[in-house]
Amino acid sequence: MSSSTPFWNLVVAGGGPAGFMAAITAAEAGLDRVLLLESTPEPLGKVRISGGGRCNVTHACWDPRELVGHYPRGGRALRGPFSRFASGDAVAWFDERGLELVEEADGRLFPRSNRSSSVIQTLREAAGRAGVVVQTHTALQRAEALPAGGFALALRCGDDAPSLQCQRLVLATGSHPSGRRLAQALGHGLVPPVPSLFTLAFRPNPLLVLAGVSQDPVGLDLELEDPLPGSAGRAAHTAGLPRRFRQQGPVLITHWGLSGPATLRLTAFAARALHHGGYHATLRLDWSGGRSQAELEQLFALCRQEQARRQLSNARPWPQLSRRLWLHLLDQQGADPELRWADWPRRQERALIAALRSSCYAVAGRGPFGEEFVTAGGVPLGEVNLATMESRQVAGLHLVGELLDVDGVTGGFNFQHCWTSGWLAGQAVAAARGH
Numbered sequence: 001m002s003s004s005t006p007f008w009n010l011v012v013a014g015g016g017p018a019g020f021m022a023a024i025t026a027a028e029a030g031l032d033r034v035l036l037l038e039s040t041p042e043p044l045g046k047v048r049i050s051g052g053g054r055c056n057v058t059h060a061c062w063d064p065r066e067l068v069g070h071y072p073r074g075g076r077a078l079r080g081p082f083s084r085f086a087s088g089d090a091v092a093w094f095d096e097r098g099l100e101l102v103e104e105a106d107g108r109l110f111p112r113s114n115r116s117s118s119v120i121q122t123l124r125e126a127a128g129r130a131g132v133v134v135q136t137h138t139a140l141q142r143a144e145a146l147p148a149g150g151f152a153l154a155l156r157c158g159d160d161a162p163s164l165q166c167q168r169l170v171l172a173t174g175s176h177p178s179g180r181r182l183a184q185a186l187g188h189g190l191v192p193p194v195p196s197l198f199t200l201a202f203r204p205n206p207l208l209v210l211a212g213v214s215q216d217p218v219g220l221d222l223e224l225e226d227p228l229p230g231s232a233g234r235a236a237h238t239a240g241l242p243r244r245f246r247q248q249g250p251v252l253i254t255h256w257g258l259s260g261p262a263t264l265r266l267t268a269f270a271a272r273a274l275h276h277g278g279y280h281a282t283l284r285l286d287w288s289g290g291r292s293q294a295e296l297e298q299l300f301a302l303c304r305q306e307q308a309r310r311q312l313s314n315a316r317p318w319p320q321l322s323r324r325l326w327l328h329l330l331d332q333q334g335a336d337p338e339l340r341w342a343d344w345p346r347r348q349e350r351a352l353i354a355a356l357r358s359s360c361y362a363v364a365g366r367g368p369f370g371e372e373f374v375t376a377g378g379v380p381l382g383e384v385n386l387a388t389m390e391s392r393q394v395a396g397l398h399l400v401g402e403l404l405d406v407d408g409v410t411g412g413f414n415f416q417h418c419w420t421s422g423w424l425a426g427q428a429v430a431a432a433r434g435h
C-alpha cells in the first residue's frame with residue numbers, strides 16, 4: 001500500500017438503513033472523513049420498496065422488554081441495545097431531522113407522506129449535512145486488518161480496482177453474500193442463511209374457493225412432520241429445533257394457501273425448523289376465535305333457539321365469522337345451507353363445531369413472500385459486543401443490520417434493528433476517535 005493511498009477515519013460498506021444510520025451518527029458526533037460505499041447505482045434500495053412503497057419505519061412498541069419478543073433471532077440478547085436506542089428514539093431521531101412518523105391502528109409507523117422516498121430523502125440529507133461522502137457504484141471486495149490497527153480495503157468501481165485505508169470499518173451489507181464473505185474472511189462465523197417471513201402453500205389447496213377471505217383472530221398450530229425415510233438428516237427434531245409453533249391473529253386465504261400477519265409471524269418463528277423439515281408440516285387452524293367447546297355449544301344452542309326459523313346460510317353463529325368460510329365449512333360437513341337452524345341434524349352440528357375448533361391442512365411448501373422479506377442467519381450475535389457492535393474477533397470492525405443473525409417479524413421491527421445497531425456502531429466509532 002503506497003503512502004498516497006487515501007485514508008478515511010471510517011468506511012461504511014453498504015448504503016442501506018443500517019449503514020446510513022452508522023455513518024450519520026458517527027459524522028454528527030464530530031467524526032470527519034467518513035465514507036459510505038454502495039455497490040449499486042442508488043443507495044437505500046430496500047427502503048424504497050419497503051412497506052409496499054410506504055416504508056414501515058418502526059413499530060409503536062416502546063418497552064425494550066416487549067420489543068425483543070418480536071425477534072425470532074436476536075430475542076433477549078437485544079435488550080441491551082434496545083435499552084439504549086429503541087422505537088421511541090427512532091421516532092425522535094427522524095422527527096429531529098424533519099420526518100414525522102404516523103402510527104397506524106396496528107402500531108406500525110409510517111412517514112406522514114406515506115412515501116418511502118421521504119425516508120430516503122431524510123437519510124440522504126442528514127448524511128450530506130454531516131459531511132458523509134456517499135460513493136455509489138463501488139463495492140468493497142476485500143478487507144485486511146492491518147497489524148498496527150486499521151484496515152486496507154480493495155474496492156471495485158466499474159473497471160477500476162482502487163484501494164484505500166481506514167481506521168474503522170463498518171460492515172452493513174445486509175443479506176448480500178459478498179458481505180458475508182467479507183465477514184468470514186475477517187474471521188467471523190456464519191449461521192447459514194434461510195428465508196423468513198414467507199406465506200404457506202397447500203398443494204392442492206383445499207381452501208382455494210375461499211381465496212381472498214380474511215379472518216381474525218385465527219389460531220395457527222404448526223407441527224413439523226416426522227422425517228421421511230432417507231431425509232432424517234434434514235428433520236427439525238434431529239437438528240435440535242422445536243417442532244411445534246403457535247400463533248394467533250389475522251390470516252388471509254390466498255390462491256396458494258395462507259398469508260396474512262399471523263402466518264408471517266408463524267413462519268418467522270418457524271423459519272429454521274421449516275427449512276430443516278423441507279417445508280412439510282401439518283397446520284391446524286382454529287377458526288373459532290379462541291372459543292372453547294362449551295362456549296361454541298352454547299352459542300349454537302342460542303342460534304337454534306333465537307334463529308330457529310332462519311336458514312343456516314343466512315345466520316352465522318357470530319357476525320365476525322366470514323360468510324364464505326361459514327358456507328365452506330357447512331359444505332365440508334355435507335350440511336344443506338337451505339336448512340333452518342331448528343332442523344339441522346345434531347350430528348352435523350357437532351362435526352361443524354369440531355371443524356371450527358381444528359381444521360387440518362398439509363403444508364407442502366413455501367408460498368410467495370409477503371410484503372416484507374428478510375433472511376434469518378448471518379454473523380452470530382455472540383461474536384459482537386452488543387454495546388458497540390464491534391467485532392470480538394477484529395478490533396475496529398463493526399457489524400450492523402441484517403448481516404447479523406437477527407431478524408424480526410413484519411411490522412417495522414427489521415428496520416428498528418438497523419436503526420439501533422447502526423446508531424450504536426456510529427456512537428462507538430465516534431467515541432473511539434477521542435481515545
Ligand SMILES: Cc1cc2nc3c(=O)[nH]c(=O)nc-3n(C[C@H](O)[C@H](O)[C@H](O)COP(=O)(O)OP(=O)(O)OC[C@H]3O[C@@H](n4cnc5c(N)ncnc54)[C@H](O)[C@@H]3O)c2cc1C
Nearest residue numbers: 014016017018039050051056139140174401402412414415
Ligand atoms: C420487499 C421488502 C419490503 C420490506 N419492508 C420492510 C418494512 O416495511 N419494514 C421493515 O422493518 N423492514 C422491511 N423489510 C426488511 C428491511 O428492508 C431489511 O431488514 C433492511 O433493509 C436491512 O437493512 P441493512 O442496512 O442491513 O441491509 P440492506 O438494506 O440490504 O442494505 C445493504 C446495502 O449494502 C449494499 N452492499 C452489499 N454488499 C456490498 C459491498 N460488498 N460493498 C458495498 N455495498 C454493498 C447493497 O447493495 C445494499 O444497498 C423489507 C424487505 C423487503 C425485501
